[in-house]
Amino acid sequence: MERDFIRWLSHRVRSQTSVPVGIGDDAAVLAPSRDGLVVTTDMLMDGVDFDSRKDDARRIGRKSLAVNLSDLAAMAARPEAAVIALALPRSGGRALGEGIYEGLFPLASEFGVTIVGGDTNSWDGPLVISVTALGRVHSRGPLLRSGARPDDEILVTGMLGGSILGRHFDFTPRVREAIWLHERFTLHAGIDISDGLSLDLARLAEASGCGAVVDLAQVPVSPQAHELASLRADGVSALDHALGDGEDFELVLAVPPDEAHKILTSPSLPVPITRIGRFTHESGLWKLLDDGSHEPLTPVGFEHRLA
Ligand SMILES: [Mg+2]
Secondary structure, eight states: OHHHHHHHHHHHHHTTOOSSBOBTBSSOBOOOOSSOEEEEEEEEEBTTTBOTTTSOHHHHHHHHHHHHHHHHHHTTOEEEEEEEEEEEESTTHHHHHHHHHHHHHHHHHHTTOEEEEEEEEEESSOOEEEEEEEEEOOTTOOOOGGGOOTTOEEEEESOBSOGGGTHHHHOOOTHHHHHHHHHHSOOOEEEEOSSOHHHHHHHHHHHHTOEEEEOGGGSOBOHHHHHHHHHHOSSOOHHHHHHHOSOOOOEEEEEOHHHHHHHHTOTTOSSOEEEEEEEESSOEEEEEOTTSOEEEOOOOOOOOOOO
């Protein structure tokens, strides 16, 4: 199966190759990068990140690349290439493999990503997809988690929560938005929301050696978060979903106050942006109370468990 599949793939990918040596040799060759190469990898597994019994192979394939592009967006990097490793179940593997690639090709071309190689294996286990994405550091430098300073504003893109209802497959990685903002404004730090707003915000604050106070009333709660809260009726509110659901793939940014003001009053934002709080000297995650004081906010979100 593998030889046939690779032949199909090389044929399918050849038309979009824009790198010195792409798919088909022992390894790929990329042009040197003046400002630095950004590398990120994300592995998706059947039963954790998707359900191959229910979910269309093309949506699974699209997601496997999109989650990696979201990490490049969090660095304000420009995507360039990707390497795809597939562990396909023996039964039905060929059709599944083709479906996965057909799902990720349109996203790759939308974001200027060339598929430069990978590996395709089959086995008796479930579908596993590991994508490694490569991008170029922006000439203004990479956007890191560690640059937030006390008094920076906390800004988020888009609407949060309830992505399990479908957006975790169909989201747009915020690559263009991150670069657009990075080129026009001073951003101190950024992270993408892969595991939940409160958890990822806490990670950014910790990496920056500061804390964060969130004004819960300002958190942009998505219609899907409301829908999920009423569908499940399990006491988890729409706001809880916005704070703790994984896979929003929006951006959290730390921005100095004057720059944040410029962003929030800009007439041409490529995505809605909301101020949800402020970074502080005092470490930890906090929620703002009506009287201006704050109390602890427990970070919740998705974490892989290891025994
Ligand atoms: Mg990330």
